[in-house]
Amino acid sequence: MEVVLGTQRIFLLSPANVAGRRAKILLNREASFELARRLHAGDKVTLGEAFTFMSGLYFRGKLAYARAFAQPPPGLMGVYVITSNRGLLPAETPITAEELGSFSEAPIDARNKSYSEPLVRTGLALADAGPGCAIILLGSVASAKYTEHLLPIFGPNLLFPVEFVGRGDMSRGGLLLRSAATNQMLEHVPVAGTLLRGKRPPKLIPVKSGRRTQM
DSSP states (O other): OOOOOTTOEEEEEOOOOTTSHHHHHHHOTTOOSHHHHHHHHTOOOBHHHHHHHHHTHHHHHHHHHHHHHOBOOTTSOSEEEEOSSSOEEETTOBOOHHHHHHHTTSOOOTTOHHHHHHHHHHHHHHHHHSTTOEEEEESOOSSHHHHHHHHHHHGGGEEEEGGGTTOOHHHHHHHHHHHHHHTOOOOEEESTTSOOOOOOOOOOOOEEOSSOEEO
8 A cells, every 4th residue: 555644745856877878968068959959058958858868768757757746735846856966956947067067076975975965955954844745766765875864854754666676777767657657656655664675576568559669
């Protein structure tokens, strides 16, 4: 059964790889595709857009799922992204090329203060503004890089989709996209006290749509 903490839900999304191949493509000032042109021309590009390009299926799935099921308290955004040096930022935050580049300079390590201190500060502000709200982490819960600092802040309110256990990033992304498209929310359980590792589940059965098969 899903753990219900009222009807309010805020999602925290783990970040894209800002040092990977797709990040370098986006940050290349010579790139000619539309998103890169907007970014380097100083036009509005949101954090969600940039990370979706950098990460591909996994982040696209997280963002689609979070937008489909977020129900934030008044005055708060429904979807926040974990960053390496600015803590939690709303997915709709306008971002510059320089800010994106700076993310690669701060490793996401629970012991790195340039990462952990902004995360704790913004996490505490979110907890104070939305007490009792379910905080659903869409990211790795099997390592300490997120949970070491988020669990003491949100406690039993920090949840994750139990269907994530045993799945790789691509499988999670496909599962999230399918859940958003069919309006079927996954089972959210507390991070604390839940088995965070397990056997790999069966592969998703392809669903044929009008245009393509979604995995």
